[in-house]
Amino acid sequence: xxxxxxxxxxxxxxxxxxxxxxxxxxxxxxxxxxxxxxxxxxxxxxxxxxxxxxxxxxxxxxxxxxxxxxxxxxxxxxxxxxxxxxxxxxxxxxxxxxxxxxxxxxxxxxxxxxxxxxxxxxxxxxxxxxxxxxxxxxxxxxxxxxxxxxxxxxxxxxxxxxxxxxxxxxxxxxxxxxxxxxxxxxxxxxxxxxxxxxxxxxxxxxxxxxxxxxxxxxxxxxxxxxxxxxxxxxxxxxxxxxxxxxxxxxxxxxxxxxxxxxxxxxxxxxxxxxxxxxxxxxxxxxxxxxxxxxxxxxxxxxxxxxxxxxxxxxxxxxxxxxxxxxxxxxxxxxxxxxxxxxxxxxxxxxxxxxxxxxxxxxxxxxxxxxxxxxxxxxxxxxxxxxxxxxxxxxxxxxxxxxxxxxxxxxxxxxxxxxx
Numbered sequence: 001x002x003x004x005x006x007x008x009x010x011x012x013x014x015x016x017x018x019x020x021x022x023x024x025x026x027x028x029x030x031x032x033x034x035x036x037x038x039x040x041x042x043x044x045x046x047x048x049x050x051x052x053x054x055x056x057x058x059x060x061x062x063x064x065x066x067x068x069x070x071x072x073x074x075x076x077x078x079x080x081x082x083x084x085x086x087x088x089x090x091x092x093x094x095x096x097x098x099x100x101x102x103x104x105x106x107x108x109x110x111x112x113x114x115x116x117x118x119x120x121x122x123x124x125x126x127x128x129x130x131x132x133x134x135x136x137x138x139x140x141x142x143x144x145x146x147x148x149x150x151x152x153x154x155x156x157x158x159x160x161x162x163x164x165x166x167x168x169x170x171x172x173x174x175x176x177x178x179x180x181x182x183x184x185x186x187x188x189x190x191x192x193x194x195x196x197x198x199x200x201x202x203x204x205x206x207x208x209x210x211x212x213x214x215x216x217x218x219x220x221x222x223x224x225x226x227x228x229x230x231x232x233x234x235x236x237x238x239x240x241x242x243x244x245x246x247x248x249x250x251x252x253x254x255x256x257x258x259x260x261x262x263x264x265x266x267x268x269x270x271x272x273x274x275x276x277x278x279x280x281x282x283x284x285x286x287x288x289x290x291x292x293x294x295x296x297x298x299x300x301x302x303x304x305x306x307x308x309x310x311x312x313x314x315x316x317x318x319x320x321x322x323x324x325x326x327x328x329x330x331x332x333x334x335x336x337x338x339x340x341x342x343x344x345x346x347x348x349x350x351x352x353x354x355x356x357x358x359x360x361x362x363x364x365x366x367x368x369x370x371x372x373x374x375x376x377x378x379x380x381x382x383x384x385x386x387x388x389x390x391x392x393x394x395x396x397x398x399x400x401x402x403x404x405x406x407x408x409x410x411x412x413x414x415x416x417x418x419x
Contacts, residue, residue, distance in 0.1 A: 002039075003043075003086070005030060005031070006043075006045055006046035007049070008048075026045055029041040029121045029122060037116070037120045037121050040086045041121070043086035044086075046083070047087055058079040059076045059079070059090070060076075061075050061076070064142055066147075066156065067143065068198075069198050071094075071162055072156025072159055072198065074092040074159055076090045078090070087136075090137075091136070091137045092134065093119075093137060093142065094132075094133060094134075094156060094159055095156065096131070096155045096157045097130055101126065111134075111149070117145075118137060120135065120137070121136075126167065128219075129165045130166060131165045161202050161203065162196050162205065163193045163196040163197045164197075165197070166186050166209060166210070167186070168182035168209070168211070169210070171211070171217075171230075175213075177212060177230075177298075178213065179299055179331070180305050181337075182230070184337060185337060188340075188341055189208050202348075203355035203358070206361065207224040208225070208228070211227070212229070213229060213285075214229060214231065214285055216229055220308075220311070221321055221322045222312075222322070225309065225360060226308075226309060227308040227309075227311055231303070231306050232303045233304070237297065238276055238297055243297070256270060259288075259289050259292050259293065263286075265279075266279075267279040267280070267284075268289060276297075285299075303330075303331065303332075307326035308324050309322055309365065310323050310363075310365050312362050320363075323362075325374065325385060343377070343379075346378055
């Protein structure tokens with residue numbers, strides 16, 4: 001006799017809204033009576049319903065791994081296993097995705113076949129870090145499941161206080177906005193830091209993400225410690241005939257309301273002859289006009305990357321956006337990519353040597369100061385290094401050394417005697 005579906009009145013409410021619910025997906029797996037994982041998913045729904053009733057989480061951690069690795073498996077053991085024995089163990093395998101998240105249909109089918117054999121059938125593409133999240137595996141199945149995935153060419157990603165799994169946008173393979181080869185950059189970084197992915201040895205986690213332009217499709221700027229996104233330093237390329245066609249098709253008012261006035265720095269002007277004038281010195285490469293007028297506007301030809309450090313979600317200091325530390329680095333030759341790797345290596349080394357335990361890079365920079373951090377990673381100060389949009393960390397830099405000397409002299413001078 002098959003295990004009955006648990007009553008889940010509170011979870012059922014999550015299916016009543018206008019948006020798709022994860023509960024529907026869990027129920028679909030639980031109702032797959034021909035699959036070996038159906039009993040596990042039924043008990044999972046039962047435990048989840050209990051958590052909603054009591055407002056208590058019943059998962060606890062532990063140590064589960066595969067041979068030769070210290071990371072990649074997120075262990076979850078149930079504290080109420082006697083009530084829900086089929087989901088007593090519900091471990092997650094974090095799998096490194098292909099650069100640009102490119103998969104063949106055959107490889108996806110193979111992943112699904114392996115996961116149906118060893119796991120719960122529950123897959124998340126992709127986690128916030130970028131992993132393929134295979135959720136729900138018993139301890140005895142972890143090693144054989146990984147062995148088969150590894151034979152296919154997939155590897156375990158990061159977990160714990162180490163390098164986390166990287167991700168890149170589809171970029172160079174499919175997108176005309178791409179300003180560098182994101183997949184190449186991701187592969188270079190991952191291959192060189194693989195030991196720190198598999199065997200956590202850092203003060204806390206560190207994430208790399210790669211986006212091809214300021215649209216930031218990989219959520220790099222606010223969700224990674226080391227964000228690399230594409231940009232350009234020459235002028236936007238404008239096809240005036242294509243631009244005029246947009247104006248003719250949509251009207252001048254539409255163009256002014258949806259493009260010209262929405263430029264954050266007022267760098268765009270609509271001429272009387274319906275042509276576009278761009279003040280490239282004021283352009284901040286936000287991509288809005290290019291996104292709207294794809295056929296008329298394109299990034300410039302002198303392309304490269306901007307590197308930002310310190311983006312993260314709430315921990316000690318709160319949510320942080322990345323701070324610019326490399327305003328522009330060309331990405332045209334193999335040597336350019338090696339320079340990017342060099343910056344990443346210096347950032348990692350400085351983080352290991354100077355961060356406190358359980359402290360992210362952004363929090364470390366807040367604590368020690370940006371100037372000290374830049375000195376530690378051997379980067380010169382630049383007025384384009386900013387931590388907030390439209391805000392400059394520095395006003396002038398020429399003469400700083402002389403001003404510092406004057407300040408120190410004033411500080412060392414004895415206080416004037418009181419009258």
